[in-house]
Amino acid sequence: MRMIAIMIRILQQLRHDKRTMALMIVAPIFVLTLMSFIFSGIDYDPKIGVINAPLQFINNLEDHDAHVTRYSEFDAAEALRLSQIDAIVNFENGVPHIEMEGSDANKNKAVLMLIQKVNQEQITVIEPEITYLYGYEDMTTFDNIGPTLIGFFVFFFVFLIAGVSFLGERTSGTLERLLATPLRRWELVLGYLLGFGTFTIIQSTLIAWYSISVLDVMMVGSFGLVLLITILTAMVALSLGTFISAFANNELQMIQFIPIIIVPQVFFSGLFDLSTMHPWLQAVAPLMPLWYVADALKNVMIRGNGWDFISHDMYVLLGLCAFFMIANIVTLKKYRKI
Amino acid sequence: MSDYSLLFLLKERRKNLENKVDKNTTASPCIQISHVNRIFGKKQVLFDISLDIPFSKIIGILGPSGSGKTTLVKMIAGIDEATSGEVFVLNEKMPKLSLMNKIGYMAQADALYGELSAEENLYFFASMYNFPRTKKKQRIAEVLELVNLTEFSKLQVKQFSGGMKRRLSLAIALIHEPPILILDEPTVGIDPILRKSIWEELRRICENGTTIIVTTHVMDELEKCDSLGMIRDGKLIAVGSPAELKAASSSTTIEEAFLYFGGAST
Numbered sequence: 363m364r365m366i367a368i369m370i371r372i373l374q375q376l377r378h379d380k381r382t383m384a385l386m387i388v389a390p391i392f393v394l395t396l397m398s399f400i401f402s403g404i405d406y407d408p409k410i411g412v413i414n415a416p417l418q419f420i421n422n423l424e425d426h427d428a429h430v431t432r433y434s435e436f437d438a439a440e441a442l443r444l445s446q447i448d449a450i451v452n453f454e455n456g457v458p459h460i461e462m463e464g465s466d467a468n469k470n471k472a473v474l475m476l477i478q479k480v481n482q483e484q485i486t487v488i489e490p491e492i493t494y495l496y497g498y499e500d501m502t503t504f505d506n507i508g509p510t511l512i513g514f515f516v517f518f519f520v521f522l523i524a525g526v527s528f529l530g531e532r533t534s535g536t537l538e539r540l541l542a543t544p545l546r547r548w549e550l551v552l553g554y555l556l557g558f559g560t561f562t563i564i565q566s567t568l569i570a571w572y573s574i575s576v577l578d579v580m581m582v583g584s585f586g587l588v589l590l591i592t593i594l595t596a597m598v599a600l601s602l603g604t605f606i607s608a609f610a611n612n613e614l615q616m617i618q619f620i621p622i623i624i625v626p627q628v629f630f631s632g633l634f635d636l637s638t639m640h641p642w643l644q645a646v647a648p649l650m651p652l653w654y655v656a657d658a659l660k661n662v663m664i665r666g667n668g669w670d671f672i673s674h675d676m677y678v679l680l681g682l683c684a685f686f687m688i689a690n691i692v693t694l695k696k697y698r699k700i
Numbered sequence: 701m702s703d704y705s706l707l708f709l710l711k712e713r714r715k716n717l718e719n720k721v722d723k724n725t726t727a728s729p730c731i732q733i734s735h736v737n738r739i740f741g742k743k744q745v746l747f748d749i750s751l752d753i754p755f756s757k758i759i760g761i762l763g764p765s766g767s768g769k770t771t772l773v774k775m776i777a778g779i780d781e782a783t784s785g786e787v788f789v790l791n792e793k794m795p796k797l798s799l800m801n802k803i804g805y806m807a808q809a810d811a812l813y814g815e816l817s818a819e820e821n822l823y824f825f826a827s828m829y830n831f832p833r834t835k836k837k838q839r840i841a842e843v844l845e846l847v848n849l850t851e852f853s854k855l856q857v858k859q860f861s862g863g864m865k866r867r868l869s870l871a872i873a874l875i876h877e878p879p880i881l882i883l884d885e886p887t888v889g890i891d892p893i894l895r896k897s898i899w900e901e902l903r904r905i906c907e908n909g910t911t912i913i914v915t916t917h918v919m920d921e922l923e924k925c926d927s928l929g930m931i932r933d934g935k936l937i938a939v940g941s942p943a944e945l946k947a948a949s950s951s952t953t954i955e956e957a958f959l960y961f962g963g964a965s966t
Contacts, residue, residue: 367827378815539811543828
């Protein structure tokens with residue numbers, strides 16, 4: 363079986379090329395770890411300077427973990443100018459006036475939230491009881507973007523490595539040499555799918571396992587489904603990468619496809635809230651393979667949904683994979699008509 | 701190696717007998733190229749080439765770089781297709797997948813997998829042909845021996861010298877014992893001693909029934925061919941044995957003959 367021979371050869375090549383193998387497994391794990399540190403960070407506690415503030419107000423602020431410092435008007439202005447504090451609350455005749463440092467949008471929001479909370483507490487209301495259909499109270503940003511990130515890193519690294527590998531086949535002349543044998547074009551493309559596919563099963567399993575068990579990203583669904591999604595993701599990336607490599611003449615040109623093909627997918631994958639985008643931009647999202655990946659992974663990992671909820675995404679991904687493979691087989695005609 | 705070569709010789713003879721039967725039943729040549737034109741975009745690379753190549757001969761295709769030698773042999777190998785005109789190999793129109801089993805092709809650039817060992821490369825290419833598993837191993841050992849690479853069989857190809865890669869490419873072209881062998885500049889980067897032994901080997905393979913097509917611009921190698929086709933600017937300017945070509949142009953070397961025919965065509 364020629365297909366199997368190609369699969370074995372790809373695995374042999376990977377075995378000899380430890381660096382590439384490490385890149386495909388260690389790099390995603392490394393970056394995911396970094397992102398989990400960054401996005402699981404504890405909430406920011408604003409630094410507030412107060413002038414003439416009543417004690418009650420300061421206590422309220424401190425109850426919410428704010429760092430509060432008393433200042434004279436002159437010192438407060440100076441501290442704000444040097445960005446030592448995020449805001450000044452100045453009580454002029456008992457009316458608070460807030461001056462923000464203002465250079466960091468996140469810090470601005472944190473200050474305003476804090477002030478709002480403190481204000482609300484002064485009007486006593488019956489605190490509503492909050493329950494979560496999906497997720498949980500202290501759900502971190504990383505819990506939310508984790509599933510998307512897993513999908514993205516699997517997609518990105520498989521796209522790159524498979525693309526460069528197939529490109530190498532063109533540039534080194536081995537593709538032409540292979541087509542001087544009775545090998546059929548579809549056997550070559552399927553052989554690649556099998557070879558890298560086998561490897562990506564290992565890769566996807568490791569990445570998914572690491573994210574869930576070690577990084578503790580939220581996971582309430584079935585691990586089997588997560589694996590199925592990531593493997594299908596790898597297959598789409600593989601077929602897209604090998605197909606796209608036809609339009610690159612060297613490795614650098616392959617890298618040039620990253621900003622064109624990979625980066626836009628990140629924006630539309632759901633890492634950023636799509637609902638605030640312009641409607642015609644929202645319409646672009648369903649054209650991105652990663653959008654389906656992220657949707658399926660979130661459904662399983664955060665909402666704990668089963669196959670019925672992700673089957674649509676999965677069929678689309680399967681279709682994309684088949685489409686890119688057929689496109690690749692057709693493109694190979696450039697090298698041999700039959 | 702001589703004992704071994706003898707064995708090889710006997711084996712090839714046996715195979716040759718089968719080929720001979722085939723040959724007697726058909727009077728047509730092994731390879732028939734008729735009125736082939738090849739145009740890439742706006743550039744015409746080959747102009748109305750017609751050439752018959754008989755069985756069991758070494759045919760040299762010579763010409764300067766860029767004259768269209770590689771394009772011509774690629775058409776015979778079935779990788780490229782004529783824009784107009786036809787190429788027949790063993791009476792069948794190329795390109796045809798089933799015929800690729802019968803052609804051994806050595807490209808101008810070494811098409812090898814650097815991460816794999818010589819043996820793994822051979823095993824992989826052998827798997828592209830319909831081989832019984834046991835025969836595969838035996839055949840790999842044979843061709844490695846033939847190109848003097850047995851002791852390096854486990855070495856990664858990226859550590860090979862240029863000459864070693866050339867030899868491995870040749871071994872790959874020979875792996876499935878093809879009745880037709882197409883070699884695109886096989887001896888580039890190979891030292892004179894090894895070059896001599898490779899040519900001796902080619903002659904031996906040829907005598908055992910294999911038709912060999914070699915492109916080259918090394919003039920002294922041309923004397924070793926049975927027949928020559930001279931290509932210049934995509935046109936076949938002269939065909940004949942080295943002696944015939946020299947006589948026709950009343951020159952003493954092939955080089956002179958080539959200059960004579962090349963000059964006459966312009």
